[in-house]
Amino acid sequence: MDLKNRLKDFKKWQHQSYEFHFASDEEHECLCCGHRYKGNFCPCCSQKAGVGDISWNSVRQGVLDIWGLGSRSLIYSLWQLIVRPGHFISEYIRGKFQVSFPPVKMLFLVAILYTLIYYWLFQYVLNLQVETSSAVNLWDAKNAGWSRIILSLSFLFPTWVLFQNSPKFSHLSIPKAFFIAVFMSILEIMIELFVYSLGLLCGATEDMIASLGLILFAVYYFVAYRQIFGFGVWGTLWRHFFVLMCGFFLWVLFDEFIEYAVTPDHPFSKQSILHCSSVVVLLLLLGYILTKLARNRH
Numbered sequence: 001m002d003l004k005n006r007l008k009d010f011k012k013w014q015h016q017s018y019e020f021h022f023a024s025d026e027e028h029e030c031l032c033c034g035h036r037y038k039g040n041f042c043p044c045c046s047q048k049a050g051v052g053d054i055s056w057n058s059v060r061q062g063v064l065d066i067w068g069l070g071s072r073s074l075i076y077s078l079w080q081l082i083v084r085p086g087h088f089i090s091e092y093i094r095g096k097f098q099v100s101f102p103p104v105k106m107l108f109l110v111a112i113l114y115t116l117i118y119y120w121l122f123q124y125v126l127n128l129q130v131e132t133s134s135a136v137n138l139w140d141a142k143n144a145g146w147s148r149i150i151l152s153l154s155f156l157f158p159t160w161v162l163f164q165n166s167p168k169f170s171h172l173s174i175p176k177a178f179f180i181a182v183f184m185s186i187l188e189i190m191i192e193l194f195v196y197s198l199g200l201l202c203g204a205t206e207d208m209i210a211s212l213g214l215i216l217f218a219v220y221y222f223v224a225y226r227q228i229f230g231f232g233v234w235g236t237l238w239r240h241f242f243v244l245m246c247g248f249f250l251w252v253l254f255d256e257f258i259e260y261a262v263t264p265d266h267p268f269s270k271q272s273i274l275h276c277s278s279v280v281v282l283l284l285l286l287g288y289i290l291t292k293l294a295r296n297r298h
Contacts, residue, residue: 015087025038026038028042028049030042030044030045030047031047032045032047033045033047073101074101074106074109076101077100077101077106078106078110078186078190080099080100081183081186081187081190082187082190084227085183085184085187085220085223085224085227086223086224086225086226086227086228087227087228088100088183089179089180089183089184089224089227089228090168090227090228092179092183093176093179093180093228103179103182103183103186104182106186107182107185107186107189110186110189110190111189113193114189114192114193117193117197150254151181151185151188151247151251153178153181154246154247154250154251154254155181155184155243155246155247156174156177156178156181157174157177157246157284158242158243158246158247158283158284158287159172159177159180159181159243160172160173160174160177161284161287161288161291162239162242162243162287162288162291163177163225163228163229163231163239164291165295166228166229166230166231167229167230167231168228168229168230169228169229172229180228183224184220184221184224187217187220187224188217191213191216191217191220192213194216195209195212195213195216196209196213198212199212218240218244221240221243221244222236222237222240225239225240225243235294238290239287239291242283242284242286242287242290245283246280246283246284246287249276249279249280249283250276250280252272252276253273253276253277
């Protein structure tokens with residue numbers, strides 16, 4: 001099979017990566033309540049069909065369920081998010097909740113993993129550390145979960161404003177935009193974890209690591225937005241640019257507050273806050289006007 005056909009099969013798999021197994025006509029007797037039924041789950045107590053006596057498989061399942069690795073696997077959801085980000089996110093916000101591990105819970109679990117690997121394994125066990133003088137980066141490493149929630153919120157409103165009435169979504173609500181931002185924050189943590197691991201093991205500087213992470217994140221954001229909303233390359237690109245710029249300036253505002261909170265002697269600049277806020281408002285206004293013009297053209 002040549003490369004063209006392989007790519008075609010991969011794109012087809014991205015659109016539909018799993019199969020649902022429909023209920024058979026076989027009758028089951030529920031071991032929990034004794035009800036006899038046909039289907040995959042007992043209609044009285046919801047126990048899954050085929051559950052038998054406790055075995056080593058029950059032990060394995062019980063251990064995996066601690067981290068949600070049983071049904072709607074965390075590992076499976078992360079893998080889907082890497083190889084087909086936009087299609088996977090789109091399925092969830094269209095109501096297919098069973099295809100994914102709960103996203104907000106997944107965000108905090110991945111953030112905990114990031115903190116353990118970055119702040120404990122690399123710095124204390126392997127004695128590897130990126131030289132940094134930024135109080136914000138130190139706070140971010142220790143509080144990855146909360147910082148990513150804030151990062152999610154910084155992209156929420158720009159995404160909602162700029163991707164209204166897309167070919168695949170006639171109406172994008174703020175709650176849907178929130179979950180898109182949460183999924184992208186999870187992806188950003190995984191990119192950071194990969195880049196920081198590679199950078200620390202290779203002895204890269206903080207600037208090199210940050211630059212590579214920013215490039216990968218921007219590419220993934222573009223791919224995900226195009227898969228989710230269905231705009232063309234140019235239509236996705238300029239909307240993507242406005243979202244990233246708004247998120248950047250909102251993150252700068254957050255950095256200013258953190259620097260002041262972590263280091264009290266840091267000069268608290270009201271002027272920079274005013275300038276960043278003004279830029280965000282102007283970007284959103286310009287993006288909204290361009291969105292209206294593009295909609296009227298079609």
